[in-house]
Amino acid sequence: MGKSRNKAVVVRRMIQSFLLITIGALLMAAGLELFLIPNKIIDGGIVGISIILSEITKVKLGILLLVLNLPFLYIGYKQIGKTFAFSTLYAVAMMSLFTSLLHHTPVFTTDSLLATVFGGIILGAGVGIVIRNGGSLDGTEIMAILLNSKTPFSVGQIVMFCNVFILGSAGFVFGWDKAMYSLLAYYIAFKMIDIVVEGLDESKVLWIISDKSKEIATELMSNLGRGVTYLNGEGAYSGEEKKVIFLIINRLEEAKVKSLIDDIDEDAFLAVGHINDVKGAHYKKKGLH
Structure with a gap:
């Protein structure tokens, strides 16, 4: 069958x-x-x-x-x-x-x-x-x-x-x-x-490193209506453990996300990349959990 x-x-x-x-x-x-x-x-x-x-x-x-x-x-x-x-x-x-x-x-x-x-x-x-x-x-x-x-x-x-x-x-x-x-x-x-x-709905991937990662993640989930993912990172020089926020957004949300991050931590590290394709119900509904 x-x-x-x-x-x-x-x-x-x-x-x-x-x-x-x-x-x-x-x-x-x-x-x-x-x-x-x-x-x-x-x-x-x-x-x-x-x-x-x-x-x-x-x-x-x-x-x-x-x-x-x-x-x-x-x-x-x-x-x-x-x-x-x-x-x-x-x-x-x-x-x-x-x-x-x-x-x-x-x-x-x-x-x-x-x-x-x-x-x-x-x-x-x-x-x-x-x-x-x-x-x-x-x-x-x-x-x-x-x-x-x-x-x-x-x-x-x-x-x-x-x-x-x-x-x-x-x-x-x-x-x-x-x-x-x-x-x-x-x-x-x-x-x-x-x-x-x-696709017209071009997606972008964001990596965010900040000492205020929890505040940023909460604000992103609240304002965008989608989840974020924590990745465990470690500073090579300092040896400090860091929470890296991983998030996929569409191109229209990029400016809003940058503004939200700046309001919480102006010194946050932000890297933006392009994605050709995204699959999975989590992204469409609530982001990546």
């Missing part, structure tokens, strides 16, 4: 993931075909290369998207895992299909700035949804992950270098004003991906 239930849960999650990947691929295709491409604005990565080659060779964009991503999918399968590779293959296939279906759809606007902004937002939302569900829509990310272990550059630096080269190349094909719009669209999409992947 337990095994069959677990299997049902796995199947349900898989169906949900592929449904969301389909929606993400559709959004990216819509951002491209309804806003960016008709206005000669491109995205970065394999998508950008595909758009440039499609303009030069007149080969359908959907075909180029699939063909150019295949080598990276094979590498991803060998180096990262078959689940990631299969999810990415499905996402790329859906994106290729949707770009072909939407290719002759009337455009929403011929204003380059509007197309840049809204195209970037829609495209970024689509990519973010796919990433959150274990896939990818661009082979350059796979390449960057693999090169990261063999070069002194980070994944972000490798992706940025590739995209600056690709977006710069757009100037020779579509004109330099379109290349600048493309760079703006890429930036908007990049920020939108962060919002979708990390």
Whole structure:
């Protein structure tokens, strides 16, 4: 009974993931075909290369998207895992299909700035949804992950270098004003991906060290309506035992928390970090107990 239930849960999650990947691929295709491409604005990565080659060779964009991503999918399968590779293959296939279906759809606007902004937002939302569900829509990310272990550059630096080269190349094909719009669209999409992947309700983690930790903890619980956690600490120089307050908040509560701490102990040590994901009912209701 337990095994069959677990299997049902796995199947349900898989169906949900592929449904969301389909929606993400559709959004990216819509951002491209309804806003960016008709206005000669491109995205970065394999998508950008595909758009440039499609303009030069007149080969359908959907075909180029699939063909150019295949080598990276094979590498991803060998180096990262078959689940990631299969999810990415499905996402790329859906994106290729949707770009072909939407290719002759009337455009929403011929204003380059509007197309840049809204195209970037829609495209970024689509990519973010796919990433959150274990896939990818661009082979350059796979390449960057693999090169990261063999070069002194980070994944972000490798992706940025590739995209600056690709977006710069757009100037020779579509004109330099379109290349600048493309760079703006890429930036908007990049920020939108962060919002979708990390969530609008961005969480932060706080570590607070103070001689008045109990007073601070009581005030935080009273004003925020959530619990805090004590961690046992010890000063390396003094050898004194300290109570470290551990607390997770959302970004809108940060200013309030800092104000509460300053009112009790201006000399309190406070460290703030970003968290991409938080799970558990305690955080949602009363914090971490």
